[in-house]
Amino acid sequence: MSLPFAQTALRTALSSMRASPVTSLVAVATIGLCLLLIGAFVLLVANMERLLDHFGEEIRVSVYLSEETDIEAQQQLAARARIAPGVLEVELLTREAALERFRQHQPEHATLFEGFGESPLPASLEILLAPEQRNEQGVAILVESLSGLPGIGELGYGHEWVSGYAHVVSLLYGAAVALCCVLLPATFLIVAGTIRLSLYARRDEIEIVRLIGGSRGFVASPLLLEGITCGACGGLLGLVLLYLCYRLLLPAFEGGLSLLIGTAEPVFLGIGAACGLIAAGALLGLLGATIALLQDELRS
Amino acid sequence: MPRDNVARGASDALVRLFHVSKSYLAGSFALRDINLELGRGEFALLTGPSGAGKTTLLRLIFGAERPSEGQLLVLGRNISRVGGHSVAPLRRRIGVVFQDFKLLPRHTVEQNVGIALDVMGVPAREKRARVFAMLKRVGLEARRAHHPLSLSGGEQQRLAIARALVNRPQLLLADEPTGNLDPDLSIEIMELIAAFASSGATVLVATHDHGLLRRYGRRVLRLEAGELVDDGVSGAQP
Ligand SMILES: Nc1ncnc2c1ncn2[C@@H]1O[C@H](COP(=O)(O)OP(=O)(O)O)[C@@H](O)[C@H]1O
Ligand SMILES: [Mg+2]
Numbered sequence: 035m036s037l038p039f040a041q042t043a044l045r046t047a048l049s050s051m052r053a054s055p056v057t058s059l060v061a062v063a064t065i066g067l068c069l070l071l072i073g074a075f076v077l078l079v080a081n082m083e084r085l086l087d088h089f090g091e092e093i094r095v096s097v098y099l100s101e102e103t104d105i106e107a108q109q110q111l112a113a114r115a116r117i118a119p120g121v122l123e124v125e126l127l128t129r130e131a132a133l134e135r136f137r138q139h140q141p142e143h144a145t146l147f148e149g150f151g152e153s154p155l156p157a158s159l160e161i162l163l164a165p166e167q168r169n170e171q172g173v174a175i176l177v178e179s180l181s182g183l184p185g186i187g188e189l190g191y192g193h194e195w196v197s198g199y200a201h202v203v204s205l206l207y208g209a210a211v212a213l214c215c216v217l218l219p220a221t222f223l224i225v226a227g228t229i230r231l232s233l234y235a236r237r238d239e240i241e242i243v244r245l246i247g248g249s250r251g252f253v254a255s256p257l258l259l260e261g262i263t264c265g266a267c268g269g270l271l272g273l274v275l276l277y278l279c280y281r282l283l284l285p286a287f288e289g290g291l292s293l294l295i296g297t298a299e300p301v302f303l304g305i306g307a308a309c310g311l312i313a314a315g316a317l318l319g320l321l322g323a324t325i326a327l328l329q330d331e332l333r334s
Numbered sequence: 335m336p337r338d339n340v341a342r343g344a345s346d347a348l349v350r351l352f353h354v355s356k357s358y359l360a361g362s363f364a365l366r367d368i369n370l371e372l373g374r375g376e377f378a379l380l381t382g383p384s385g386a387g388k389t390t391l392l393r394l395i396f397g398a399e400r401p402s403e404g405q406l407l408v409l410g411r412n413i414s415r416v417g418g419h420s421v422a423p424l425r426r427r428i429g430v431v432f433q434d435f436k437l438l439p440r441h442t443v444e445q446n447v448g449i450a451l452d453v454m455g456v457p458a459r460e461k462r463a464r465v466f467a468m469l470k471r472v473g474l475e476a477r478r479a480h481h482p483l484s485l486s487g488g489e490q491q492r493l494a495i496a497r498a499l500v501n502r503p504q505l506l507l508a509d510e511p512t513g514n515l516d517p518d519l520s521i522e523i524m525e526l527i528a529a530f531a532s533s534g535a536t537v538l539v540a541t542h543d544h545g546l547l548r549r550y551g552r553r554v555l556r557l558e559a560g561e562l563v564d565d566g567v568s569g570a571q572p
Binding site (some may be wrong): 042053184242243244245246247248249250 | 390396398422423424425428430432436437438440443449450452453454455472497
């Protein structure tokens with residue numbers, strides 16, 4: 035697209051938007067609200083996923099070792115666990131270390147085991163699985179490869195709660211996709227309607243421009259630019275609204291939110307996602323305008 | 335096939351019609367079996383009563399209509415079959431003065447002329463200079479910031495001509511450019527067109543103004559009920 039061509043297109047697009055400010059504003063507001071809703075879901079899911087990753091790193095599968103194992107046998111079992119499939123790290127927690135850790139983590143109960151000559155807690159292997167193995171299947175594989183070895187007791191892990199949480203995240207993710215499926219076509223149609231109105235308003239003008247040799251691109255580009263401009267403005271509006279909601283409404287929902295994302299500090303969309311939201315608006319506008327132009331071409 | 339006609343035609347003809355017919359409604363012809371050539375630099379008038387098919391013939395030549403039958407060569411291209419969008423480049427080489435002017439009401443005089451250069455992608459600076467020169471030539475330079483609807487009929491007509499000429503087309507088509515003007519104004523408009531014709535462009539003007547036919551009629555094509563009934567030098571026409 036040559037410079038004079040682009041200048042003309044931009045000038046025409048802006049004057050067309052100025053000529054029908056109400057329809058342009060309706061399009062901008064529609065795209066803005068649509069992207070606000072989608073952005074809110076993205077924000078929630080992103081925060082929940084972040085938490086999920088965080089949990090993942092905390093999850094250790096504890097393999098308790100029976101009383102009879104001596105330190106040598108424990109070290110052998112740890113070495114054996116290190117080469118088990120899907121295992122990232124193995125830490126051997128001797129009985130003394132387990133007691134020490136218990137006292138550190140629960141100082142209020144620190145006196146509970148006082149007086150025992152020896153630690154009453156079993157030794158264990160604290161196993162960190164590779165990220166892709168942090169699920170029921172990964173644990174099952176681990177159990178399979180360790181069970182039956184002499185000295186291996188029971189396995190314990192906080193896995194169930196996490197997999198429930200992961201399930202909620204994927205449900206929300208599905209809800210966001212469903213929401214997009216409903217909102218995006220509706221938004222397309224509204225943008226297409228706006229561009230169609232511009233097209234009608236300028237019908238005579240466009241016909242004249244065609245008669246004096248205006249190419250298809252020359253006629254279409256101001257309308258496409260109008261769609262893109264409305265869309266990008268809508269995206270920006272959605273982003274601003276989302277930020278305002280985040281800032282103003284979040285404190286009011288602290289309680290409910292902590293159910294969803296726990297004590298983790300919520301974060302707003304990063305710069306990439308924010309630009310993505312504006313770009314999504316521009317894309318919506320472009321597609322809406324394209325639909326309007328194609329419809330028009332089919333009709334004439 | 336009228337191949338022999340092609341062979342006989344002057345090699346530098348800008349417009350050639352071979353057995354062209356146009357029918358808007360089945361069974362009735364707006365134009366019937368027209369054979370015609372316009373050479374480079376030729377200045378021809380197209381005449382005939384209202385409804386004879388003058389506008390239709392002009393519209394066929396700049397690709398606003400497609401012939402129902404026959405072949406149509408314009409500026410070396412067979413436009414009998416080209417689709418809607420591929421006529422755009424051709425139209426940029428043809429200046430058209432429409433009977434109803436077809437000015438852009440929401441644009442200024444200057445922009446109305448400029449749009450003909452916009453569609454060609456002429457840079458802004460060059461465009462301004464050429465538009466100004468053109469407006470000066472038609473005597474509208476003082477009105478360049480006005481809107482077409484605030485102009486008189488004669489001024490609108492001159493604006494329509496300015497837009498048609500500003501990109502120096504090889505072919506100028508004018509549909510009754512003196513239609514509703516008084517005789518003095520008609521002469522003024524025709525002088526503008528004749529001056530352009532004498533610069534080497536091919537010009538076809540539809541008119542039923544007998545005064546103009548006598549004055550400018552070097553070659554007169556006469557249509558009646560869609561048929562080309564006369565193609566010759568005027569003066570004898572009543
Ligand atoms: N778009 C159209 N649809 C149907 N009939 C048309 C159309 N345009 C012109 N005609 C008919 O074609 C004939 C020639 O019209 P036109 O070319 O406008 O004649 P002129 O310009 O010589 O007055 C007329 O009978 C007119 O009614
Ligand atoms: Mg006519």
